[in-house]
Amino acid sequence: MSAARALPLAALLLVAAGALAGGDGALTADGAWIRVLPGDLPAAGYVTLRNAGDTEMALTGARSSAYRRIMLHRSAGAGGMSGMVPVARLPVPAHGTARLAPGGYHLMLMDPVHPIAPGRKVTLTLVFDGGRETLNVEFRARPANAVGP
């Protein structure tokens, strides 16, 4: 393929990728924090996600160099019992928000590579629609008995 023919194709692909990403910068995050527990106990990450775009996006996972494994979970209480269920996707509606908050949806952060001290910032890469879009978010590490960011 000559360069003259490849260039428009590359341009077309770029435009298509932009459209697939649900609009550049459509997703934003705020109030991101982690409740740090002693030792290497699993921690929970909380954040509010906003989608300014016209297309629903769903949080499907997260990764970080600070934790070896991260799972999306929801705490569920029924009949006075409390437990957690894994969540495959958390939709962030078009022009809407989704909240990961104590007692509900949260990122379960397991096996920290290094101990994380309260006050530190930890970057998590949030993955949407199985990798169609990602968002790097700085989470603030808070002490175990914190009630919010």
Place this chain on the structure above:
Amino acid sequence: MVTEMQPIRRTRPRGRARWLILPTLVALLCACARGTAPSWRLTDVRGHLPDLRFHLTDGDGHAVNGRTYRGRLAMLYFGYTHCPDVCPLTLSHLHQVMEKLGPLADDVRILFVSVDPARDTPAVMRQYAAAFDPRVVGLTGSESEIAAVAKRYRVAYTRGPTLAGGGYEVNHSSGIYIFDARGRARLLGTPADSDDDIVHDLRTLVEMEQRS
């Protein structure tokens, strides 16, 4: 309907506090005369649940039992340290409750009993409890000791399937059992109860104890 009474903390009333005593006494007498129960915001379980009794191990590895914590109010809550969301949320709320109680919190202990004794050693429990509040006591024990105290308070717990990485979760009852200083079960709360409602009932209970 008896109006809510203002808590009086000082044992030797001074100044304005003295003026509160007469109306308080009148309100109390009226309440007694009419047999009005205190206006609890949590569930009154007096006479429906057994006294505080167990044989467990504290964070220092010492054998303890229900009598160890007599003389103070006790809030009994079951959970486990590998629980990243609900247990820390509940213990954080109880920490807020203790902060709001102020000096009265000295008369209260939070007994956090593990339903995951395989992972929750006394040392782990001590470190975990201390991360929330100095008045949280982390208690663990043998499988049978945990089963005995859980059965006593009708607390269910089940171990979930093993996850990738070898971990597992434990579903458990989320009640908060409140005992008076004589170890009698008095109130039952849940993690959904507000800090203020728990504070209100603990204050009421402490005041009742101080009068009796």
